[in-house]
Amino acid sequence: MNNITGLRFYVNEDLNLVVDDHREKTVKHKVISLHSFCKLVKNSVEVTDVQTGILPEGCVSYRESRDGNKFVVLELGSERMDLKYEKTVYPDFPVPRLLYGFFLSKENKIQRVHVAVADIGTLRENTKLYKYPFSNVAGFSLCIGQNSMPKVKSLRQLGSIPHYIFSMPDNNDRYSPDRTRLGLEYRTLLETLKDKTWEYYYTDVLIPNGKTLADFIQG
Secondary structure (H helix, E strand, O other): OOOOOOEEEEEOOOOEEEEEEOOOOOOEEEEEEHHHHHHHHHHHOOOOOOOOOOOOOOEEEEEEOOOOOEEEEEEOOOOEEEEEEOOEEEEEEEOOOEEEEEEEOOOOOEEEEEEEEEOOOOOOOOOEEEOOOOOOEEOOEEOOOOOOOOOOOOHHHHHHHHHHHHHOOEOOOOOOHHHOOOOOOHHHHHHHHOOOOOHHHHHHHOOEEEEEHHHHHOO
């Protein structure tokens, strides 16, 4: 005696979906093509719009997960920044092409920051990346020590965060001389670079890290 109750699903030899309904005294038998079944499932899935608001200038990539967490990549867009190392201030210090990746919570709290150095030219998924020549970055991950990141009310405000990061006092954390072709200690590196142009990084300083922009965007 068949004691199955409820619905039974299986695929028959013709690759169609078979549904046996055992919920009543008489078993109801229905055959559905897999194409029709997939179409039914697709039509039943609720799709919600994602409203980003105004994105920051230089936004390269945006990703939002189902739980509302976000990953936003933007290009710094500046060739010089004010840099402070210990008690020394380096105004208008040259920098290479920097990309910042911000991991944000649903409430737009910055949880983590990634930093990358990109090759010159049009940004593409296969754009080559280089080792970060300065301190406080391991791989892509930025370490801000005891400092805290401000909460942003809108994604547009992310454009000011790289300047906020550069305003933090710098030190030797996570720095290694083998990050650059110059092989210098950090203080000597900064003194060497302060009067150069951003192009100098690409001719004499940077070392490829084997990653591409696609790797960075994937977070």
